Amino acid sequence: MHLDALLIVAIGLALVHFGFPLAYYCYLKRWLNKPWDVKRDPGYKPRVSIIVPTYNEAGLVEAKLDDLARQDYPRELLEVIVVDSASTDGTPEKVEEWARRNPGLKLSIVREPVRRGKAFALNNALKHATGDVVVITDVDARWGSANTLSNAISWLGDPSVGAVTCLKKPAGRGVAGVEEGYREFYNVVRLAESKAHSTPVFHGELATFRKSLLEELGGFPTSIGADDSHTATMIALRGYRSIAVDNAWCVESVPREGYHKWRVRRAQHLVQHFATTLRHLTKASSGLRGVLLPETHLHLFNPWILAVTTTILLYLAIKGSLTTLTLLALGTMLLAYRPYRTWITTQLYLVIAAIRNLWTREIAWSKQEK
Ligand code: GDD
Ligand code: MN
16 A cells, blocks of 8 residues: 555544544533433432452451441441452451451351352352342442442432442552543543443442342353443343442552553453443443443454554654654653543553453452552
């Protein structure tokens, strides 16, 4: 192909890569300003089972249980199930000690003899859950306030809502700058998608499901790392709403080390989730399709458009095209602008994730210090 034509192709692809998310974001912004079409009921108080999966969390698990004990939800309607997968750092013993000091909260421990991953553990715990609503929460996540749980549950007072998740604030150290920019943007996206129909990305910090729906689905998927997001999406595909709400916030710790590895692994899980969701798209109602189609594109295909564009530009630069060199220099300089840098790194994680998924799915992932 003529080099000029190749340059035009590259510019066209770049326009698609950056234009698509911008157009989707503008579409979502319209939803953000609309009122909710689901009605929350603060008086709705079902029996709730909180499942806390643990793997080597001795350092954080007590603070986590303190956080749960602070919730204003009626104690007689609450049970906590810690499911531990053969931790080697004394996590279950820490939980037992905590339970002795806090007899007011109903707490049980399910101990797995071998570790098979978070979703396996959740399914084990599910067998012991007696609540009508199941809440999953990671040990390293803090709930924003004493009414975080009540607020999240109140949305299930609307029978059309099947699942509820929080919005997220990053905490602490690590590459907090990038992580924060990433969060602001995605909180807007998650909320707007929820108002439109449902969001396909749920958070393990606080993921709430009607137990009857989990049972219909046969529990959490064990071959997809993003157990929470995929379950929420399958619930949305059954016609229920799976929503992120703006009155339930969670604080998540960002790892001190291995930030990139952490981001790649989570991207791997999202890629697995969207690749599976792709096969069910025809079942989606039109409202839900309006969210699932663009999100599937953004996670599975759009990052590759950027990769192809960059490859073409590099090739043209090697061939001595001055225009291309200028474009590449411009693209590199723009990295100083945080939102752009955040976007580009996210694309990179998604591309690496898709490739890594070819040989490892990271279902039982290595623990990172937070
Ligand atoms: N029982 C059990 N067994 N718990 C586990 C296992 C396991 O094999 N692996 C991890 N966990 C627990 C951790 O102890 C923690 O409470 C929670 O699951 C989340 O693990 P993290 O190591 O903190 O993972 P993350 O925050 O990076 O992962 C996020 O993304 C995942 C999908 O990629 C979270 O949102 C997860 O909930 C989500 O599944
Ligand atoms: Mn975590």
